[in-house]
Amino acid sequence: MGKKNRSSPSPSSTPKLKETNGFSLMNHDLLQNILSRLPATSFASAAGVSKAWNAACTRILSRPKLSSAISLNPSPLVALQEVFGKVMSEPIRPHFAIASFGRRFDFKDVLLFMVKKLGSKTPMVLSSVSGIIGRDALTHEFKEVKWTNDNIDDEVSTNTGIVLTVGYVPGLKVDAIPLLGQKMVPQGSMIDEFVKDIRSYTSSVSGCTSPLAIIMIGDSNVNQKPIVEKLDYAMPMETIIVGEERGQFMYRSGNDVRNVSGNLKHSSDAVALVFARDRNKAHGIGDIEFHFALSNGVSAIGPKLKAASVRVKGSESVTWLTARREGQQEILDGQHMLDDINNEMENHMECVDLYIGVTRRRNCSVGSDKPRLMTTLALHGVVGGDEEYLYVDDVGIKTGDCFQFYHSDPKTALPSCRNVSSTLRNLKLDWDSKSFLSKRAVVNAIDKKEAFGGFIFTCLGRGESFFGDLNVDSAPFLENFPGVPLAGIFCGGEIGRGYTSLTAHGGKEEGSALCHLHVYSTVYLVMSYTPAEH
Numbered sequence: 001m002g003k004k005n006r007s008s009p010s011p012s013s014t015p016k017l018k019e020t021n022g023f024s025l026m027n028h029d030l031l032q033n034i035l036s037r038l039p040a041t042s043f044a045s046a047a048g049v050s051k052a053w054n055a056a057c058t059r060i061l062s063r064p065k066l067s068s069a070i071s072l073n074p075s076p077l078v079a080l081q082e083v084f085g086k087v088m089s090e091p092i093r094p095h096f097a098i099a100s101f102g103r104r105f106d107f108k109d110v111l112l113f114m115v116k117k118l119g120s121k122t123p124m125v126l127s128s129v130s131g132i133i134g135r136d137a138l139t140h141e142f143k144e145v146k147w148t149n150d151n152i153d154d155e156v157s158t159n160t161g162i163v164l165t166v167g168y169v170p171g172l173k174v175d176a177i178p179l180l181g182q183k184m185v186p187q188g189s190m191i192d193e194f195v196k197d198i199r200s201y202t203s204s205v206s207g208c209t210s211p212l213a214i215i216m217i218g219d220s221n222v223n224q225k226p227i228v229e230k231l232d233y234a235m236p237m238e239t240i241i242v243g244e245e246r247g248q249f250m251y252r253s254g255n256d257v258r259n260v261s262g263n264l265k266h267s268s269d270a271v272a273l274v275f276a277r278d279r280n281k282a283h284g285i286g287d288i289e290f291h292f293a294l295s296n297g298v299s300a301i302g303p304k305l306k307a308a309s310v311r312v313k314g315s316e317s318v319t320w321l322t323a324r325r326e327g328q329q330e331i332l333d334g335q336h337m338l339d340d341i342n343n344e345m346e347n348h349m350e351c352v353d354l355y356i357g358v359t360r361r362r363n364c365s366v367g368s369d370k371p372r373l374m375t376t377l378a379l380h381g382v383v384g385g386d387e388e389y390l391y392v393d394d395v396g397i398k399t400g401d402c403f404q405f406y407h408s409d410p411k412t413a414l415p416s417c418r419n420v421s422s423t424l425r426n427l428k429l430d431w432d433s434k435s436f437l438s439k440r441a442v443v444n445a446i447d448k449k450e451a452f453g454g455f456i457f458t459c460l461g462r463g464e465s466f467f468g469d470l471n472v473d474s475a476p477f478l479e480n481f482p483g484v485p486l487a488g489i490f491c492g493g494e495i496g497r498g499y500t501s502l503t504a505h506g507g508k509e510e511g512s513a514l515c516h517l518h519v520y521s522t523v524y525l526v527m528s529y530t531p532a533e534h
Helices: 011-019 028-035 040-046 051-060 076-087 107-118 152-158 187-206 225-234 334-344 410-436 475-480
Strands: 065-071 096-101 124-128 131-135 142-146 162-168 172-181 213-219 240-252 267-277 287-295 298-313 318-325 354-364 372-385 390-393 402-408 450-459 486-491 494-497 508-510 522-530
Touching (some): 028 051, 040 051, 065 076, 065 450, 076 107, 076 162, 107 124, 142 486, 172 187, 187 267, 225 354, 225 372, 240 267, 240 287, 240 450, 298 354, 318 334, 410 475, 410 522, 494 522
Antiparallel strands (some): 065 162, 096 162, 124 240, 131 486, 172 267, 213 267, 240 494, 298 402, 354 372
């Protein structure tokens, strides 16, 4: 046999020679620069071109990313297109999406649009809200927009905004897990299943049963207090829980088995967007952390009281109370209690919203777990009072429970916001000092721990009408993390459970009783990233 001629290429090798022309001859920096400018959809396509391009795309998205925008366009479809155009204008791989909007949006239309754009496996939570917070998709102006329901004309003209947030969180797993209600099954049993589902999902992806954080939306027609109490019992102190207590929502899970929205057998009483560590985190990926802070907006007033008699009007979920002052035997009716508060407020009671904070000491458990005594502070809105009873929202109060009146108070809320700003500033300083003391000889900007996104959940009673100024609730985040994406909503009841030093209000309204369902508050969730050591 003759020797093969090595000087001439074989037909099969010719295409490989051609492949070395054009884009493949670019150096890594130039290729990465071009790919980093692509919108998300084109970026996803580019990642499939070759191994080299995929590696370049992976380098570009080596850090977590939050992308968020709002639109106030009066056309729901155009508003959706605007926020998606902005949020997906840069490289991002959607690990979760949250959309909150006014009443003129149709849930199913929004969900179909999002599934088409982001894919059916991306977990999503949609909610109808009282206002939105974020940067405008077109003008980039930061806005807090709260809608009023004073008349029909206002509702038609103003309930048209949307805020969309898409998150990429390498090193974490995220999914939407619903609390499914059934007519013939006690709520307590379904809450137990909800907690078990969260634990089971977290264990399956991380190897432990404790998620890092939960963003939760509760149904406005379902009492969320027992749900949050069981989550508080079941989750370690490190798990942060934030969200809206009384909302309207729709969700989509990455697991089709959980997607039962519209199912006649089940109702969705709440949904939890669960963030858990990924046990299979790729080498070189750093750590994501969640940080909690709270601005309080209520002040205690009047003496401490003890419930003397308790009745419940079940059809309206209203509790009727009489009470005694601590250490006294005289029974006070509703009118007597309200007159005392009005006198202490110098006849300005009609200018505020009034609540009672009830210290509840209850045994709590999930399934066959050992019961534990939990002490919490439950806030109930005051409906009214007469010469027989004080009337308050919701149920769960027992004879002998201690309580105190609280009222909405901007004079408490404003310094509380300043405290949050101060604690966030101290958090940044702590990050900087730890970077300085790092074992590395040189700490580059990209090696430092930093915030990459945040969420705020603020009471619909706050905002400009409460403070007399714009963007007061957003200011603590904007001042400390300029340029970092922030999204938020105005809520009907704020869920906020966290035990970190960032709890500017301490999470406490009375002694050792912890409150996790707030009123007239703003709850802050800051997301940070620490790069892996090389």
